[in-house]
Amino acid sequence: MLSIKELETLIEKLDKSSIDEFTYEANGAKLKLKKNNTIAEPVSKEVVHKPIEVQPQQVVQKEETVEQVQQEVSVPQTAVKDYDHEIKSPMVGTFYSSPSPDQPVFVQTGDTVSGDTIVCIVEAMKLFNEIEADVNGTITEILVENGELVEYGQPLFRIKTV
Structure with missing residues (x-):
């Protein structure tokens, strides 16, 4: 199996590469590494310019806060668990x-x-x-x-x- 130093080097190289997942098998042991690519963005009170249609073929900018925009966006309901x-x-x-x-x-x-x-x-x-x-x-x-x-x-x- 890999030494701690080799494992640290492997993790560093995976982190810097475009590979999202890596699996290594040797002598009956299996190592699987996956990148966590989720990025959490903080919610701020910045102003968002949102186009709204006033007349046909004429668009103007309306200023809204992020919270106002988020309230207008429909959030999908979580799926109902149909098994037990x-x-x-x-x-x-x-x-x-x-x-x-x-x-x-x-x-x-x-x-x-x-x-x-x-x-x-x-x-x-x-x-x-x-x-x-x-x-x-x-x-x-x-x-x-x-x-x-x-x-x-x-x-x-x-x-x-x-």
């Missing part, structure tokens, strides 16, 4: 949505499942592990694609329980 249970992968492996390529998928969005309903297969080291719903409810979202690699604990399905 997630089925997570119990292992690292490959996600399969059907028992074989020529057969239909185990479940689709909108399907009703019971605790013992098989919802997918996760293949790990040539072993095909059937994953059960473990709860009664309705599949509201399928979070992975067929053939996608999944991590331990990664959410696979969202369910609205009954």
Whole structure:
């Protein structure tokens, strides 16, 4: 694995580069670095010149404070959570949505499942592990694609329980 000095150098170089994310794997260890590119801008009482239409094809400037402009901007509502249970992968492996390529998928969005309903297969080291719903409810979202690699604990399905 990398020494502290090498890690510090790597972080510095990543920070100065145009790369947003970097993954390094060696000897069974994995290091993932991501840039935090969010910029918080302070709210001030500066004046904003906002064009308003007075007559057709004639525009004048109207002075407003930032607060007045922010009040006029519609803020989207946060999405309503339509699930109360997630089925997570119990292992690292490959996600399969059907028992074989020529057969239909185990479940689709909108399907009703019971605790013992098989919802997918996760293949790990040539072993095909059937994953059960473990709860009664309705599949509201399928979070992975067929053939996608999944991590331990990664959410696979969202369910609205009954």
